[in-house]
Amino acid sequence: xxxxxxxxxxxxxxxxxxxxxxxxxxxxxxxxxxxxxxxxxxxxxxxxxxxxxxxxxxxxxxxxxxxxxxxxxxxxxxxxxxxxxxxxxxxxxxxxxxxxxxxxxxxxxxxxxxxxxxxxxxxxxxxxxxxxxxxxxxxxxxxxxxxxxxxxxxxxxxxxxxxxxxxxxxxxxxxxxxxxxxxxxxxxxxxxxxxxxxxxxxxxxxxxxxxxxxxxxxxxxxxxxxxxxxxxxxxxxxxxxxxxxxxxxxxxxxxxxxxxxxxxxxxxxxxxxxxxxxxxxxxxxxxxxxxxxxxxxxxxxxxxxxxxxxxxxxxxxxxxxxxxxxxxxxxxxxxxxxxxxxxxxxxxxxxxxxxx
Numbered sequence: 001x002x003x004x005x006x007x008x009x010x011x012x013x014x015x016x017x018x019x020x021x022x023x024x025x026x027x028x029x030x031x032x033x034x035x036x037x038x039x040x041x042x043x044x045x046x047x048x049x050x051x052x053x054x055x056x057x058x059x060x061x062x063x064x065x066x067x068x069x070x071x072x073x074x075x076x077x078x079x080x081x082x083x084x085x086x087x088x089x090x091x092x093x094x095x096x097x098x099x100x101x102x103x104x105x106x107x108x109x110x111x112x113x114x115x116x117x118x119x120x121x122x123x124x125x126x127x128x129x130x131x132x133x134x135x136x137x138x139x140x141x142x143x144x145x146x147x148x149x150x151x152x153x154x155x156x157x158x159x160x161x162x163x164x165x166x167x168x169x170x171x172x173x174x175x176x177x178x179x180x181x182x183x184x185x186x187x188x189x190x191x192x193x194x195x196x197x198x199x200x201x202x203x204x205x206x207x208x209x210x211x212x213x214x215x216x217x218x219x220x221x222x223x224x225x226x227x228x229x230x231x232x233x234x235x236x237x238x239x240x241x242x243x244x245x246x247x248x249x250x251x252x253x254x255x256x257x258x259x260x261x262x263x264x265x266x267x268x269x270x271x272x273x274x275x276x277x278x279x280x281x282x283x284x285x286x287x288x289x290x291x292x293x294x295x296x297x298x299x300x301x302x303x304x305x306x307x308x309x310x311x312x313x314x315x316x317x318x319x320x321x322x323x324x325x326x327x328x329x330x331x332x333x334x335x336x337x338x339x340x341x342x343x344x345x346x347x348x349x350x351x352x353x354x355x356x
Contacts, residue, residue, distance in 0.1 A: 010122070010123055010124055010125055011053075011054075011123050011124070012053040012054045012123060012124040012125070013051075013053055013124065013125045013126065013146055013149075014051055014052050014053055014124065014125070014126045014127075014128075014145060014146060014149065014217075015052065015053060015054045015055065015056065015120065015123070015124035015126070015127050015128075015220075016047060016052050016054075016055045016056070016127070016128050016129070016130065017055075017056050017058070017112070017113055017116035017117065017120070017127065017128070017129040018043075018055055018056065018057045018058065018129070018130070018131070018132065019058045019060060019088070019108070019109040019112040019113065019129075019131075020036055020040060020057060020058070020059065020060065020070060020131075020132060021036060021059070021060040021061045021063070021064060021070075022036055022037060022061040022064075022065070022068045022069065022070060023036065023061075023064060023065075023068075035278060036070075036132060037070070037073050038193075039132040039133065039193055040070065040073055040074070040132055041073060041346070041349060042192055042193055042194065042342065042346060043132040043135070044077060044082075044083070045342060045345040045346055045349055046135055046194065046338070046342050046345070047135075047136070048082060048345075049338075049341055049342065049345055050136065050137065050138055050144060050145050050338075051138075051144035051145040051146040051147075052145070053082075053124070054081075054082060054083070054084065054123075054124065055077075055082065055083050055084075056083075056084045056086060056116050056119075056120050057070060057074060057083055057084070057085050057086065058086045058088040058112035058115070058116065059071070059085060059086065059087055059088055059089075060088050060089065060090070060108055060109070060112070061089070062087060062088075062089025063088075063089045063090060063091045063108065069087075070085065071085060076349075076352065076353070076356070084120075086112075086115075086116075088108070088112050088115075090108045090111065090112075091108060110227065110228060113129040113226065113227075113228065114225070114226075114227075116129065117129070117220075117223075117225070117226055121220035121221070122220070124220050125219065125220060125221075126149050126217055126218065126219060126220060127217070127218065127220045128215065128216065128217040128218070129215070129226065129228075130215045130273075133193070133197075133275060133276045133277040133278065134165070134215060134273055134274070134275055134276070135194055135273065135274040135276060135334075136163060136215075136217070136271055136272075136273055137271060137272050137273070137274055137331070137333070137334055137338055138270075138271050139266075139267060139268060139269060139270055139271055139272055139333055140266075140268060140269035140270060141269070142270065142271065145217070145271060148161075148265070148270050148271050149161065149217065152265075152270070153219065156260040157260055157261055158260055158261060158262070158263060159218060159219040159222040159223070159234070159261050159262065160216055160217075160218040160219070160222070160223065160231050160234075160257065160261065160262040160263075161216065161217050161218070161263065161264075161265050161270075161271075162211070162214045162215070162216050162262070162263065162264045162265065163214055163215050163216070163217070163264075163265055163271065163272065163273035164205075164206040164210035164211050164214050164264060164267070164273065165206075165210055165212075165213040165214055165215065165273055165275050166200055166201060166202035166206050166210040166275060167197075167200075167201065167275045167277055168197030168198060168199050168200050168201075168274060168275055168276050168277070168305070168328070169197065169199045169200075169201060169279065169302075169303055169304060169305030169327065169328045170185060170186075170187060170196060170197060170199075170279040170284065170303060170304055170305055171195075171196055171197070171198070171199045171304075171305040171307070171328075172185065172304050172305060172306060174187065174188050174191045174195060174196045175187050175188060175196065175304070176188055178281055183285055183286050183287070183288065184281045184282070184284045184285045184286075184287065185281070185284045185287060185304055186281050186284075187278075192339060192342055192343065192346070193276045193278075194274060194276055194334065194338070194339060194342060195334075195335065195339045196276070197274070197275070197276035197277070197279075197305075198274060198276075198330055198331055198334045198335060198339070199305030199307055199328035199329070199330055200274070200275075200328055200329050200331065201327060201328050201329075202329075203311075203313075203328075203329035204267040204268060204272055204329070204331065205266075205267045205268065206267065211264070212229075213229060214229050214264075215229065215273060216229070216230075216231060218231055221235075222234055222235050222236075224238070231257060231262065234257060236255050236257055236261070237255055237257075239251075239252075239255060241253075272331065274331065274334060279303045279304075283301075283303045284303055284304050287302060287303070287304040288324070290302045291304055291306065291324050291325055291327070292319075292323045292324060292325060293318055293319035293323055293324070293325035294323065295325075302325070302327055305327065305328040306320070306324050306325065306326050306327055306328065307326065307328055307329065307330045308326045308328070308329055309326070311329055311330060311332065313326075313329075
């Protein structure tokens with residue numbers, strides 16, 4: 001195990017890198033997403049609540065239009081010293097062509113992450129790159145991610161914490177039917193994204209397959225290169241045979257990061273990631289048919305959420321009286337602790353905006 005060699009106190013303990021755009025296209029889908037501005041404020045307010053000190057926002061809006069930017073929305077946070085805005089109008093070649101007509105701009109996002117770690121890791125102890133639909137939530141006794149990270153590193157030597165990812169469904173009770181046929185649903189405008197999608201199909205603790213889209217918070221001086229879901233180059237990989245000869249320790253020629261130094265969070269006692277990605281209206285059409293327990297085309301999917309009663313899966317009683325199948329789990333800590341705190345923070349944010 002190699003500990004990072006940081007000795008000088010840094011300005012921030014925990015920072016985030018965020019690539020965002022006023023509008024963008026999802027990879028592989030010919031659909032434009034334009035809820036970023038609303039999401040951005042909620043996402044920032046939440047993550048400042050749970051312990052993030054600073055966010056570096058890479059604004060990719062200029063790759064699509066010169067008529068808008070994230071700056072007006074971010075200006076209050078910039079003035080408070082909580083956000084650094086980097087203009088990032090780059091469209092970088094995309095290797096999905098010609099597999100998809102609309103390939104999105106993921107390669108621009110990957111480059112932004114690399115830029116952020118390289119430029120800003122020297123100013124923070126811990127750093128992470130994730131999206132505006134991903135919420136890192138303290139669990140158990142923890143009211144801040146800072147205590148999660150401090151304990152994980154000091155008690156077990158963890159340098160990298162992974163958050164498994166599984167998508168939330170749009171809760172029927174927090175959405176409204178779309179006319180004229182009322183056969184699709186959309187999130188209530190007065191409901192936070194966090195609460196509307198607090199209905200995870202996998203529940204917690206998440207299964208191993210949810211590790212494929214994990215996000216990581218890592219010790220900035222230990223991880224030398226990070227790529228989306230993986231710490232690809234660390235101090236552990238840079239270790240040499242000569243250094244072990246000097247101190248007499250065992251050299252591992254085919255080193256691989258492993259627990260406890262890189263590990264998943266305990267989702268019940270440390271922290272969990274809520275993935276609140278927007279479910280487009282067209283993915284909820286005919287939900288009353290597709291969400292029936294005896295629907296034969298399960299592969300079509302049901303993206304409207306019907307929570308298991310009391311948060312417990314029961315295979316013998318897996319549907320309501322009307323035949324709608326239970327399909328997701330509400331995180332009670334998110335529902336009863338963090339949603340009310342977030343709503344209060346958003347209210348304060350709106351009040352400040354009015355008084356400006």
